[in-house]
Amino acid sequence: MAIQTRQELFTALFPTEPAFRWRQVEEALFLPNAKGWVDATSLPKAIREALMEKMPWMTCKAERLYKSARGDTFKAALSGSDGKLFESVLMANMRDQWTVCVSSQIGCAMGCTFCATGAMGFKRSLTADEIMDQLRYWKEFLRGKPELPQRISNVVFMGMGEPLTNYQNVKKAIHAWLKYTDIGPTKITVSTVGVLMQMEALLKDEDWPPVRIAVSLHSANQKRREEIVPTTSPDFLKKLTDWSHRYARIKGNNRHHITYEYTLITGVNDTPELAHELGKYIKGTSASMINLIPYNPIEGKDFTRTSKPHIAEFKKILETYGLNVTQRKTMGDDIAAACGQLVTESASQTSARDVGRIALDVS
Numbered sequence: 557m558a559i560q561t562r563q564e565l566f567t568a569l570f571p572t573e574p575a576f577r578w579r580q581v582e583e584a585l586f587l588p589n590a591k592g593w594v595d596a597t598s599l600p601k602a603i604r605e606a607l608m609e610k611m612p613w614m615t616c617k618a619e620r621l622y623k624s625a626r627g628d629t630f631k632a633a634l635s636g637s638d639g640k641l642f643e644s645v646l647m648a649n650m651r652d653q654w655t656v657c658v659s660s661q662i663g664c665a666m667g668c669t670f671c672a673t674g675a676m677g678f679k680r681s682l683t684a685d686e687i688m689d690q691l692r693y694w695k696e697f698l699r700g701k702p703e704l705p706q707r708i709s710n711v712v713f714m715g716m717g718e719p720l721t722n723y724q725n726v727k728k729a730i731h732a733w734l735k736y737t738d739i740g741p742t743k744i745t746v747s748t749v750g751v752l753m754q755m756e757a758l759l760k761d762e763d764w765p766p767v768r769i770a771v772s773l774h775s776a777n778q779k780r781r782e783e784i785v786p787t788t789s790p791d792f793l794k795k796l797t798d799w800s801h802r803y804a805r806i807k808g809n810n811r812h813h814i815t816y817e818y819t820l821i822t823g824v825n826d827t828p829e830l831a832h833e834l835g836k837y838i839k840g841t842s843a844s845m846i847n848l849i850p851y852n853p854i855e856g857k858d859f860t861r862t863s864k865p866h867i868a869e870f871k872k873i874l875e876t877y878g879l880n881v882t883q884r885k886t887m888g889d890d891i892a893a894a895c896g897q898l899v900t901e902s903a904s905q906t907s908a909r910d911v912g913r914i915a916l917d918v919s
């Protein structure tokens with residue numbers, strides 16, 4: 557059975573209340589110092605009391621929490637409204653602020669061969685409340701740690717799941733953040749494996765927020781990509797090029813920004829030939845930013861991470877094509893590399909030190 561959202565519950569509880577009442581409820585969720593409905597003082601007392609009894613203030617709860625050795629990454633295994641677990645990550649970024657890496661689903665149906673979340677299969681999509689509350693969870697977490705920087709400046713959809721196959725809920729959560737927090741659209745990145753149907757829908761959707769898009773490319777060779785990303789459709793690369801140009805035309809301004817993500821796996825997609833193929837391919841699209849992600853090995857798979865000198869060589873080749881190549885050290889990459897790993901490992905296997913390894917290894 558579908559999980560009832562806060563808005564549905566509110567409408568069921570108060571069918572005759574004017575529309576602004578719901579907005580007040582949602583606004584209260586983001587009040588800087590509110591700890592519960594008791595603090596939602598803009599609401600009439602009777603409504604507040606009913607909410608205290610019936611409406612969850614937070615739709616996700618930390619079951620396990622991990623801190624990196626350096627103290628710059630925190631990971632939570634959160635349980636959603638039905639007790640199922642998903643992960644969320646808080647990571648220090650270069651500006652002494654935080655980036656939150658959110659999940660959009662529990663598990664993932666896309667089955668990318670190198671990904672731990674993919675290996676779990678698909679459990680369910682998260683509700684808009686559960687997505688939205690991951691940011692609220694980390695804000696509250698930081699509030700309890702005044703010794704840490706307090707500002708969350710960025711959100712990336714690089715946790716579990718494929719955000720574009722949970723389009724409406726992802727969109728709702730983003731709109732709530734844009735409305736009630738000071739995080740702007742250029743500070744939010746939706747990472748997608750390249751779900752073309754939804755990407756087309758996005759072009760026609762005037763209500764789609766002007767957030768950044770990251771396309772997980774992993775190979776500019778159609779056949780190789782089909783091997784590691786099994787959802788790759790025939791002619792995917794051509795269609796993506798075409799889409800990128802229409803995206804630039806329709807949504808084109810510097811806020812709508814595309815980055816290509818490329819997870820480097822030894823012997824799979826990291827050869828000089830494939831680097832040249834990638835360079836040529838990207839040149840033909842409307843964007844020129846590529847983010848290299850060193851592969852984070854996962855249990856039960858034979859894939860290994862491309863060595864540092866090899867990554868440097870790969871990067872050099874791409875630069876000969878005039879591309880803007882990054883290998884970010886402290887934010888998205890290592891979070892993404894840990895994608896889905898926390899919840900799929902048992903509590904005994906995952907120690908705080910392991911998380912430290914994930915956070916520290918990327919250099």
Ligand code: SAH
Nearest residue numbers: 671714717718747748749772852892893895
């Ligand atoms: N489903 C979306 C967003 C979640 S995955 C997507 O695929 O884009 C976020 C990023 O982490 C993707 O680029 C994905 O390819 C990458 N990733 C997944 N498993 C990884 C691993 N073990 N090591 C490094 N990157 C990984």
Ligand code: SF4
Nearest residue numbers: 664666668671674749
């Ligand atoms: Fe799903 Fe992204 Fe993992 Fe692929 S990489 S299985 S799309 S979460």
